[in-house]
Amino acid sequence: MDVTDVKPPQKLGLVLADFSACQFCYIVDKDQERSRVGYKCPVCKYPSPAGRSHFNISTYSLINLTQEAFHSKSGLYEDREGSRTDAHNISVLLFFCALREVVLNHFVSKLCVAQGKSLEEHDKLLKNNKSYDRKRKKLLPSLVGCKWNELVGKVNNLVEFDCLELNDFLKNVSDKRNLFVHVGPGNLIDRALAEECIRHISPLLYFYVTLHNEYVHPYYFSQGQKP
Ligand SMILES: [Zn+2]
Numbered sequence: 001m002d003v004t005d006v007k008p009p010q011k012l013g014l015v016l017a018d019f020s021a022c023q024f025c026y027i028v029d030k031d032q033e034r035s036r037v038g039y040k041c042p043v044c045k046y047p048s049p050a051g052r053s054h055f056n057i058s059t060y061s062l063i064n065l066t067q068e069a070f071h072s073k074s075g076l077y078e079d080r081e082g083s084r085t086d087a088h089n090i091s092v093l094l095f096f097c098a099l100r101e102v103v104l105n106h107f108v109s110k111l112c113v114a115q116g117k118s119l120e121e122h123d124k125l126l127k128n129n130k131s132y133d134r135k136r137k138k139l140l141p142s143l144v145g146c147k148w149n150e151l152v153g154k155v156n157n158l159v160e161f162d163c164l165e166l167n168d169f170l171k172n173v174s175d176k177r178n179l180f181v182h183v184g185p186g187n188l189i190d191r192a193l194a195e196e197c198i199r200h201i202s203p204l205l206y207f208y209v210t211l212h213n214e215y216v217h218p219y220y221f222s223q224g225q226k227p
Contacts, residue, residue, distance in 0.1 A: 004070070004198050012067035013060035016202050019209055021054045022046070025221040026114075028054045028209050044221060054209070058102045063201055066095040070198055085185040089194040096197040097177045100170060101132045103208045108135060110212060111143050114219040132174075144215050155210045159203075166203045173197065 006012050020034040025044035033039045035051025069091035112122040129139040141147050156163035176188050
């Protein structure tokens with residue numbers, strides 16, 4: 001399946017983010033049988049009481065918005081210097097950058113709950129680490145005991161896609177977003193980059209699912225607790 005061919009009304013969020021979580025050991029995968037009541041989790045063997053989607057509504061919404069922007073008719077935008085950019089390509093990049101932040105926040109929240117942090121502690125951690133980069137470089141390493149680049153290397157050994165390339169792409173879109181915010185679109189955000197954003201949604205989701213299964217699932221699996 002080519003993800004760039006998935007067009008509305010089919011929702012790309014439902015196609016790419018259809019991960020389910022076991023309600024006992026909290027392993028996350030694309031096993032659709034988990035939604036069947038009584039289905040035994042292959043990992044912890046507990047029978048499923050019902051299905052539970054892993055990702056939140058913000059994740060689904062942002063993927064759908066990215067898709068809608070990508071498939072919208074061209075809307076040319078001209079800045080004062082005369083550079084012409086398709087505004088929808090800019091939307092795709094901005095939605096993708098927001099998605100990148102939402103899935104990081106989602107993982108951090110799940111990790112805090114798994115580690116038994118109170119709501120107050122969780123709120124304080126988020127308040128002290130507001131920016132995406134601070135969450136990625138300071139907060140996350142403090143929670144998992146591992147620097148960001150080490151995490152990327154670790155996930156890279158567990159997945160079938162190139163996680164180092166994904167990390168480089170995340171840096172690239174972040175740089176382009178910052179240039180857009182502070183300087184303007186110029187010719188930086190073209191159709192090829194928008195297409196790359198669409199193609200990187202799935203690896204981005206798998207990256208955080210892998211982190212979840214490495215750092216959140218073991219708390220529940222070892223303690224036999226409900227999430
Ligand atoms: Zn399970």
